[in-house]
Amino acid sequence: MYGYIFRRLLATIPVMLIVALVVFLLLHLTPGDPAAIIAGDYARPEDIERIRKNLGLDRPLYVQFFSWLGRVLSGDLGVSIFSDLPVSKLIGQRLEPTIALSISTIIFAVLVAIPLGTIAAYKAGTLVDRAVMAFAVLGFSVPVFVIGYVLMYFFSLKLGWFPVQGYKPIGEGFWPFLRSITLPTLALGIVYVALIARITRASVLEILTEDYIRTAKAKGLDDANLLVRHALRNAAVPIVTIIGIGVALLIGGVVVTESVFNIPGLGRLTIDAVLRRDYPIIQGVILVFSGIYVFVNLFIDILYTFLDPRIRY
């Protein structure tokens, strides 16, 4: 098993290298002079020259890549063009709201979606099942910012239950934090709920046709035990897989949700950077998010070996 974990760890290296290469090449393969792109439309020639020098854009491409990669590996993501602060520091400052929102969304989605999907599979073909499936298609189709504004309209503007926008860090008390993060979590979570519920239903439905389920039923096991201990446990691998794949969805959604609810996280940092063409920040954020995605999925692959002892490559 340790051999498998080790091999799986090794396999993430080429993926992250390619991510780094793509992120690096983005700036260089786009038509036009990178220094001029970063400097923007109103730059003077000496500004462009200064940026070119600062970023080392006058050196050969491969030299630039390896020296950039070396710096990234030592934790140096460069310096923001706009504020002159190190990118790693800027990202560090904005990490908390994004992580809080992502974790609360995953918890919410798992707690809602797995029971929903299991019940839909148990009641397959009935009205309950159809309702859950209709919700899944709907939840998957309504974009996160539309859901966000609908929730904000009803629960903040009409009912006044939650603040309209903004974020309160958990350090300022758990209750204000929870109030500020509830609507963003719901908005961001619905697409995730839809995704997980759908896979849960499909996997549980498949397990329910297995012989050992019939055996368990024959020996008189009650339905609750049957569903949780026999069906859900065996359906765990596909469910956990989709949770991992859904993290990509979550990352895209976080950027939008933070914009809708005015949360000062990584998403807002990205958008501000895009509007100012602060390219080192964009590069840094993409690297961090891709790294998170790759490592979540690495973690899940390793989790398989615990969930299902048959998987020991």
Add this chain to the structure above:
Amino acid sequence: MATDKIKTMGLLDMKAGRSRFADYYARHPTVVIGGAILGVIIVLAFIAPLIANDPLRIKPAMRLRPMDDTYWFGSDFLGRDVYSRTIYGARISLAVGGAVAIISTFFGLIIGLLAGYVRWVDAIVMRFMDGLMAIPGVLLAIALISLAGASLFNVIVAICIPEIPRVVRLVRSVTLQIRELPYVEAAVSVGSPTHKILLKHIVPNTVAPLIVQATYVCASAVVIEAILSFLGAGTPPEIPSWGNIMAEGRSYFQVAPWIIFFPGGMLAITVLAVNMLGDGLRDSLDPRIARRM
């Protein structure tokens, strides 16, 4: 337990004397409903000049008007008609969705065939695709737009790049399965050239899953275009796309929520219709491909 019921795929619902369309509807209602909604939206987009006013006309005296007989969907902060803007916005969304679906399917098919059939290409291409897929699509598109500048063409390219690897994966997996089948082996043994094997024996098997995948790519492209425009890194702001209308409505949401709700609602309905079509086609074209998606 309900699973004991035999899956008939709706065959038992067929009745003699009913038209083929009615039979198809009985078996795959989502294809018909999704297709019909999408059809209506496409028609609306085409006849926009007949049913809507100039989406760019500014009437400062009529700013932020709520819904009434003249302004069906209200007016925005410049007194522009939100209804006309929303109808015209359908053109942008459908154009982007359709273009991205076609372009990424085309390139995904070619790359996927090569990766699935030529072993040395496979290792290189798939590593590259894995890396590309590890980058969240919305972020990659945002970065591309911020570099290349906001234009409709750049938006389409920027959305295609994160979508292509998904198509490649699908085509490659189909190719890997088909190439091992005896009839392909037979074709190889009688000396059929590679391009003929690919075109005549492998490509036809990719068509059904590709159509389904193309609808999902289309739905995702429509959403990403709206997200990019909404965030200010998409279609140029002077073009009335749904994301742009919503972005402009953000500051006025508390006083004029209709600026966001109508284009947002249209966006949701469009994506829902495309997804329903995709889900229905997946079951309709070949129940087996449901497992691969």
